[in-house]
Amino acid sequence: MIDLKLLRENPQHFIDGAKAKNIKVDISTFLDLDEQRRLLQRQKEDHRAEQNRISKEIGPQIGKLKGQLKNANEDEKSQIETQLAELEAKPSTLKSEIQRLDDSIAAIEPDWNALLLQVPQPPDADVPKGESADDNVQLRTWSPEGFDLSHTFAENRGFEPKTHLELVESLGLVDFERGVKMSGTRHYMLTGNGMRLQQAVLRFAFDLITNKYGYKPMSVPVILREECMVGTGFFPTGRDQAYHIEESKRGSGHDLFLAGTGEVGLMGMYADEILDSSDLPIKMATLSTCFRREAGAAGRDTAGLYRIHQFEKVEQVVICKADEETSRQLHKDMLSIVEDLLQQLELPYRLLQCCTADLGSKNADMIDIECWMPGRGDLDEQDRPLGDWGETHSASRLYDFQCRRLNMRYRDEDGKTVFAHSLNNTVLASPRILIPLLEMHQQKDGNIRIPDCLKPYMSVDILEPTHASV
């Protein structure tokens, strides 16, 4: 959520921000509603103040009279009752007026609130303007020794690469058919060494972030209440991307949603809390199953492990003090952890500065990391893919946007409560990471070399075409 005061002071900044992000939200209607709401509220409060004043004045009188009433004779009784009726009638016009104002406010509030939740965080000034993901800016690339990104895979390695689809088939690493049989399109099963490799790479990533970089290991719920989804900024905009469990329709409690990322649980855990500032920055990592409906992606990346409904992800989240320098530095730190990881995995990657149009509603700034995937991209004359970058990581910098929505604060030196800043980044998501891992480490004979960093986590050094079920 954006800062309402800032919006009132400088609406143009938010109008421009939404426009840069290609997000449609009617800010001028919101401001009208906001003005009306404030006016009504002020009137109501004036009436309330008056009512409270009267109430304080007549309260003790009523109490006294009621006491007298008990041991009064008939004449006195009727006199006292008249006085009581007079006193009790005093606030009645105020009451009905307050009721009327309340009703008016209640009529405005839902629209007011819905619009406020839709106002996106404006992109930072140093984020490049753009119309689509095509305008993202490459910051730098890295590739392991002996792999020159200006040449094709074949030129580097001396043989034509197979795609990950071909590799998982020949090596028996994935069973797509049965995954689809049970759950439908975009489902899969990792089998044998496929599952071993995924477990290895996840565990390697989790150990790296928690042991080497000191992030606190956490488990999180992935079935969450709507408040968590709204609080983290995934709702209302991304509502159709989440699986919805309609528990309320079964007469029990409330609805639940499946999280698309561990971030929801890691951030939601501190909702409505005032954190101890000496605990900041809080650095946490979780390994969780992620669920995405991929609504609107029909027809895109339908084959293979790239775009699927269920996957595993190691996620890093940082909650820090509300200081731009601090959160910018932490953002860089989080990216460098991923660079360390990908370098150990010996996977070529590039850093992409996302342009304004690609940021989504919650981010002030986002940097994606893409790995080189030889099996992706346009096809050559032989109908073989030329290779392409594929997104594997996304590092978000959000200022206080999430913490505001989650009502997550800390106390600063002066004892004032301040909304914290939050950041998050992928550490590693699988099976998507298996695509570059398999494609880049394939050998001429079709086997897969296991990089050194994964060897402690694997029972084999090389993946060979053994029987799929082993």
Added chain:
RNA sequence: GGUGGGGUGGCCGAGCGGUUGAAGGCGCCGGUCUUGAAAACCGGUAAGGGGUUCGCCUCUUCAUGGGUUCGAAUCCCAUCCCCACCGCCA
């Protein structure tokens, strides 16, 4: 699923129709004492919204939403959540 008990400030906890925004304690801040610290003692210490001549003023908030009442933390209804025991069960 059944029965019972609960949800109060940063935390613990009292209050069960009227100066209760809320006793008491812990924590935190300031002071006295001390060479310094601790202890002890004294004082202060909620959040959010609106307005402001930036001194303050004002409204809301005791799980949430309704209701009763001149007046609700306190009574009634609904919902959510937590705990205990029993049943079932991975």
